[in-house]
Structure formats: structure tokens, C-alpha cells
Amino acid sequence: MIGIDDPLVLTAYLGAILMAALGLIYGLVRRNAARDEVTPEDRLWALDEKKVDDEI
Amino acid sequence: MTGTASVGWIDIVVILAYLFATAYLGWLGYRGTRSAADFLVGGRSAHPVIMAVSYGATFISTAAIVGFGGVAGLFGMSLLWLTFLNIGVGILVAFIFLGEPTRRLGHHLGAHTFPELLGHRYQSRGIQIFAGVIIFLFMPLYAAAVMTGGSVFAASQFGIDFEVALLIFALITAAYVIPGGIKAVMYTDTLQGFVMVFAMIFLLVFTYWSLGGVTTAHQTLTDLSDLVPAPLAQIGHQGWTAMPAFGWGATAYDLWWTVITAIVLGVGIGVLAQPQLVVRFMTVRSRRELDRAVPIGAVFILLMTGTPFVVGSLSNAWFAQQGPLLRGQVVEMIDADKDRALVELMQQGESGAWSPVINPKTQAPARAALIINARETARTADGETFELVAGRSVAATYTKGDADRIIPVYIASALPKWFGVIFFLALLAAAMSTMSSQFHTMGTAAGRDLYEQMADRGGHREPSILVMRLAVLIGLIVAVIISYTVRQEYVVARFTAIFFGICAASFLPAYLGGLFSRRVTRAGALASMAVGMGVSLFWLVFIKAREASAIGLVQWVSGGKTSLLADSPNWPAVDPIIVALPAALLTLILVSAFTRAPDEAHLRRCFPDRR
Numbered sequence: 019m020i021g022i023d024d025p026l027v028l029t030a031y032l033g034a035i036l037m038a039a040l041g042l043i044y045g046l047v048r049r050n051a052a053r054d055e056v057t058p059e060d061r062l063w064a065l066d067e068k069k070v071d072d073e074i
Numbered sequence: 075m076t077g078t079a080s081v082g083w084i085d086i087v088v089i090l091a092y093l094f095a096t097a098y099l100g101w102l103g104y105r106g107t108r109s110a111a112d113f114l115v116g117g118r119s120a121h122p123v124i125m126a127v128s129y130g131a132t133f134i135s136t137a138a139i140v141g142f143g144g145v146a147g148l149f150g151m152s153l154l155w156l157t158f159l160n161i162g163v164g165i166l167v168a169f170i171f172l173g174e175p176t177r178r179l180g181h182h183l184g185a186h187t188f189p190e191l192l193g194h195r196y197q198s199r200g201i202q203i204f205a206g207v208i209i210f211l212f213m214p215l216y217a218a219a220v221m222t223g224g225s226v227f228a229a230s231q232f233g234i235d236f237e238v239a240l241l242i243f244a245l246i247t248a249a250y251v252i253p254g255g256i257k258a259v260m261y262t263d264t265l266q267g268f269v270m271v272f273a274m275i276f277l278l279v280f281t282y283w284s285l286g287g288v289t290t291a292h293q294t295l296t297d298l299s300d301l302v303p304a305p306l307a308q309i310g311h312q313g314w315t316a317m318p319a320f321g322w323g324a325t326a327y328d329l330w331w332t333v334i335t336a337i338v339l340g341v342g343i344g345v346l347a348q349p350q351l352v353v354r355f356m357t358v359r360s361r362r363e364l365d366r367a368v369p370i371g372a373v374f375i376l377l378m379t380g381t382p383f384v385v386g387s388l389s390n391a392w393f394a395q396q397g398p399l400l401r402g403q404v405v406e407m408i409d410a411d412k413d414r415a416l417v418e419l420m421q422q423g424e425s426g427a428w429s430p431v432i433n434p435k436t437q438a439p440a441r442a443a444l445i446i447n448a449r450e451t452a453r454t455a456d457g458e459t460f461e462l463v464a465g466r467s468v469a470a471t472y473t474k475g476d477a478d479r480i481i482p483v484y485i486a487s488a489l490p491k492w493f494g495v496i497f498f499l500a501l502l503a504a505a506m507s508t509m510s511s512q513f514h515t516m517g518t519a520a521g522r523d524l525y526e527q528m529a530d531r532g533g534h535r536e537p538s539i540l541v542m543r544l545a546v547l548i549g550l551i552v553a554v555i556i557s558y559t560v561r562q563e564y565v566v567a568r569f570t571a572i573f574f575g576i577c578a579a580s581f582l583p584a585y586l587g588g589l590f591s592r593r594v595t596r597a598g599a600l601a602s603m604a605v606g607m608g609v610s611l612f613w614l615v616f617i618k619a620r621e622a623s624a625i626g627l628v629q630w631v632s633g634g635k636t637s638l639l640a641d642s643p644n645w646p647a648v649d650p651i652i653v654a655l656p657a658a659l660l661t662l663i664l665v666s667a668f669t670r671a672p673d674e675a676h677l678r679r680c681f682p683d684r685r
Contacts, residue, residue, distance in 0.1 A: 021292025030154035041372025052361035
């Protein structure tokens with residue numbers, strides 16, 4: 019098949035494409051499934067992170 | 075050996091224009107919203123494409139493209155199992171299962187670096203310092219791999235010495251990372267990601283097109299299995315579209331153990347515990363942002379690793395069909411019907427006489443399997459006539475067995491000249507985006523995790539910017555020295571695999587335990603990290619023949635052997651991760667079982683959403 023005789027290499031070739039396809043499907047299905055909120059704790063963390071970033 | 079490598083003024087203008095564009099974008103970002111933290115502070119969301127491509131650009135470097143692409147040119151498409159794991163583990167498992175718990179834990183504990191995450195989770199300054207030391211000591215190895223990958227390509231593409239290319243590469247890197255490029259400027263990362271995407275798509279399409287389409291190209295490669303160089307065939311190479319021979323107890327299986335344990339598992343699993351990637355999850359705004367990044371990340375990684383592995387392998391078919399003609403004298407016919415023969419390579423002197431090409435490693439006449447295209451009568455320097463054959467061979471013959479040069483030489487030989495410059499920009503982009511996060515991680519490891527923890531004995535203290543900058547500079551110098559000094563077989567991929575393997579064995583059990591288990595103890599985590607690193611280092615210094623023989627200590631201990639297990643076939647080819655990771659995991663479980671459980675109040679702080 020597609021010029022690759024070894025079934026394990028063929029599996030890797032098609033499996034890599036399948037994994038990417040799975041990622042696409044997952045992204046489409048879960049696009050809006052999870053909550054999207056920034057908590058005060060998240061914001062505090064980001065302020066601290068920004069401070070280190072700015073200093074470095 | 076191939077192509078007409080040179081650097082023209084148009085090349086220089088294009089490269090400078092790209093560097094200025096990157097700098098301009100960085101400057102624009104510097105003035106406004108630039109990093110993931112800025113997005114979070116502003117309460118806004120980075121576009122999922124930006125988040126995913128930025129992560130992918132950090133993940134993928136010249137090591138993956140030039141180093142592992144070249145290894146695929148040598149070993150074949152069995153490397154596609156690494157692409158499979160890169161997407162399956164590096165994207166799907168990492169984003170879906172680890173991303174959100176890491177983000178939440180990091181924010182609950184106020185951790186900003188990977189060692190800090192582990193240290194705060196286990197309430198242990200020792201763990202934080204230990205993790206910081208591992209990163210600071212071994213990250214330069216990975217940075218050296220990235221630098222060597224870019225420099226090897228620049229040397230081939232522009233016809234300059236490797237040392238000059240390395241110097242230029244180091245200067246560009248220094249100019250980028252020292253004044254502020256180490257900030258995670260997501261737009262810059264994204265621009266770099268898009269340059270990489272364009273280059274990879276063109277490279278893949280061009281390669282398949284030039285070989286007559288997907289199936290024809292693969293079939294051509296499959297039909298080349300009798301041209302596998304003898305040293306590779308002896309360790310189990312069965313062709314570029316076949317897995318290496320599998321078994322145990324004979325050197326004929328060494329290649330399988332090298333490919334699967336060191337390259338596929340070492341890097342494929344090791345990515346989960348990469349400090350510079352783990353911290354990325356903490357800068358994400360929400361679970362939804364992580365979910366949305368999965369599809370783009372998966373396709374990006376497919377392109378970034380799948381393309382070089384496929385193209386690296388197919389370069390053998392291209393060289394065998396369209397590569398420059400090599401000449402020599404037949405030593406032995408391999409297949410008379412297909413006109414394939416083992417040939418002693420020859421070169422023509424100024425007088426017109428032919429003499430053997432000498433292999434610098436063996437000091438013997440160089441031999442290669444050729445597909446013969448033409449035969450003619452020629453004469454040696456002694457005036458004797460002989461039948462001179464002309465033909466083509468596989469990629470390794472054109473790069474004198476150097477895997478790191480396969481992708482550069484293929485691009486210089488097969489692709490249009492303009493693409494070489496674009497590809498160089500893609501490599502520069504891949505290197506810069508990865509190196510900025512590498513040096514950022516090194517800097518914060520030295521400043522926050524080592525200096526602050528050791529100098530202030532855990533008390534709150536402002537981060538030492540000077541220490542961070544000094545650490546970045548030292549890391550850069552060490553990486554350049556390693557790149558300059560160590561030039562061995564597929565060193566780019568090996569350095570990467572070593573770093574990924576050490577990270578996996580040292581960090582992965584403690585990291586996963588910290589995310590998902592309430593029972594893992596401080597002592598268990600610290601013991602697991604110590605065992606993981608200790609076993610990895612022992613294996614690299616005394617067992618794994620390629621690394622051990624290069625370090626040299628094992629010869630001194632064992633009286634000249636390249637491994638303590640040199641008499642037990644296959645063990646010297648097995649990667650440390652196969653032994654070190656299970657040992658570390660077992661240590662984590664056993665020590666945790668026999669030590670006092672963590673404080674309940676601390677666990678409630680780590681996991682407030684769990685009962």
C-alpha cells in the first residue's frame with residue numbers, strides 16, 4: 019500500500035496522520051465545551067509572571 | 075560534494091530583512107501586549123492559532139528538522155513512530171490530560187518555573203534546587219543540538235566553514251536572546267511558526283512531485299533496500315521503508331533498539347517533562363484555550379516532524395535517481411539485472427588519471443553501492459586501463475555518512491536556490507523560538523530556583539536579574555563550546571535525545587505524581603528524581619556504548635571496552651530511559667508508600683476542587 023510494504027512503517031505513516039485527524043476532531047468537538055473564565059487567582063499569577071518577564 | 079553552495083547579496087538581503095521584521099515585530103509586541111501573561115493580565119484570550127503555533131515553534135527546533143530528519147535519511151521511515159508519539163503524546167496527552175491540571179496547580183501555588191512547580195507542590199526547597207541544577211547543567215546540551223543543526227545547514231547552504239556558521243549563528247542568537255528576545259513574545263513565535271509551516275509544506279510537496287508522486291516515491295525508496303550501506307545492514311537496517319530487524323542477543327538487532335528506545339521513546343515520552351513546555355501550560359487562560367489549541371498543534375507537529383522524517387528518507391530515492399554522478403571501479407555486483415554494484419569510488423586528477431577516493435576514517439579506499447548508469451574505459455596513474463563506471467547512490471554516500479548533513483545537502487542539491495534561503499529562515503525561526511525558551515528556562519532556573527533559594531534560604535526575595543542574565547550568557551557560551559567541540563555521528567539528534575531522556579527519567583514520575591496523586595510524598599519525589607538522574611547518568615557514562623565511549627571513563631574502568639555490558643549484545647544500544655524511568659517510577663511509589671503522607675491542608679491548597 020502506497021509503496022510501503024512493511025506494515026509497521028505503514029502504520030506509523032498513517033497513524034501519524036490519524037493522530038493529527040483525531041486532534042482536529044477533538045478540537046472541533048470541544049471547541050466551546052470547557053468554561054472560559056479568568057479567576058482573580060489567574061490574574062494575580064499573570065501579574066507576577068509579567069513582572070519577572072519585564073525584569074529579565 | 076554536491077550543489078553549488080555560495081552566499082549571494084540577495085541571500086544576505088533576504089535574511090537581514092527577515093531579522094529586521096522579527097525585531098520590528100518583537101519591538102511592536104514589546105510596547106503592547108506581547109506575552110501570554112499580558113493576555114491573561116488583560117483578561118483577553120490569545121487566538122488559539124497563536125497559542126498552538128507558539129507552543130509548536132518552541133517544541134520544534136533545528137534538532138527535529140535537521141538532526142532527526144538526517145537520522146531518518148540514514149535509518150528510514152521507522153522514525154515516523156516518533157511523529158506518531160510527538161502528536162499522540164506531545165500534543166494529545168499533554169494538552170488534554172496534563173495542560174489543565176498543570177495550569178491550575180501552578181496558579182494555586184503561584185509557581186512560575188517548572189522547578190518551582192515541583193518545589194511548591196512538594197513543599198521542598200531541595201526539590202526545587204535539584205530540578206534547577208538539572209536544567210542548568212543539561213539544557214546547554216539541547217541548546218547545542220539546536221545550534222549545531224542550524225550551523226550545519228548554513229555551512230552547506232552558503233558554502234562556509236562550520237565554525238564560521240556557528241559563530242554567525244551564536245551572534246544572531248546572542249543578539250536575539252540577550253537584549254530581550256527571551257521574553258515569550260507570542261507574535262514573534264507565531265511569525266516564526268508560519269515561516270516554518272510554509273517551508274515544510276513546500277519541501278514535502280516538491281519532494282513527492284520530483285519523485286513522481288506519493289506511491290511512486292515510496293516504491294522507489296522501497297526498491298533501494300539492497301543499497302543499504304554495509305555497516306548499517308550489519309546492525310539490522312532492512313531498507314528505508316522497513317523497520318529495523320527486531321530481536322535480542324545479537325548486534326544485528328542494535329539498530330532496532332537504538333531507533334525505538336533512544337529516538338522514538340526517549341524523545342516521544344521525554345517531551346512530557348520538558349520544563350520549557352510545561353510552563354507554557356501555566357500561561358494559558360483556560361481549559362477552553364487548551365482545547366482549541368489541540369487541532370492546530372497536532373497539524374503543526376505533523377508537518378514539522380513528519381515532513382523532515384519523510385523527506386529525509388526520500389532523499390535517498392532522489393539521490394539514487396537524480397543525484398550527482400559518482401565514478402569508480404566495480405568491486406562486486408549486487409544485482410546484475412538492475413545494474414547495482416559495490417563500487418570503489420575514484421576521482422580524476424589534473425593529469426586525467428583516476429585514483430581511489432580515500433575514506434578519512436578508515437584510510438582505505440571508499441566504497442559505496444551504486445546504481446550504474448554508464449561505463450567507459452579509463453586509465454589509472456600507472457597507465458593501466460580499467461572499466462570506469464558512473465552511477466548514483468543513496469544520501470549517506472553523498473554526505474560521507476554524516477546524518478546531520480543529509481537534509482542540508484539534499485536541499486542544496488535538489489531544491490531551487492531561493493528555497494535554500496527560505497529554509498534557512500525557517501531553521502533560524504525554529505532555532506530562535508526554541509532557544510529563546512531554552513535560555514529563558516535556564517535563566518529562571520539559575521535566578522529563581524538556584525540563586526534565590528540558596529542565597530536567601532527560602533525567604534521572599536526579588537529575583538536576581540543579574541544572575542538570570544549571567545546564566546543566559548554562560549548557557550550560551552557553554553552551548554557554543556559544545557557545538558564547536560563535539561562533532562560526531564548524528565550528534566544533533568543524540569544530544570536532543572539525551573536531554574529529553576534525562577528530563578523524562580528525572581522529572582516525569584514526580585511531575586505526574588504531583589498533578590494526580592495526593593499520596594506521593596516529598597521524600598518519594600526527591601528520591602525518584604535522584605534515582606532517575608543517577609541511573610540515566612550511570613547508563614550514559616558506563617553502558618550506552620556510543621555516549622560512554624565518547625566520554626571515555628568506561629574505557630578507563632573496564633580496560634578499553636566501550637561499555638560495561640560490551641559482551642552482552644544490544645544492552646549497549648539501549649537508551650537510559652528504558653531503565654531509568656521505570657526505576658524512578660518504582661522509587662516514587664515505594665518511598666511514598668513508606669513515608670509520611672503530605673499535609674492535608676497543603677493538599678487542599680493544591681487541589682481545592684477535589685475532596
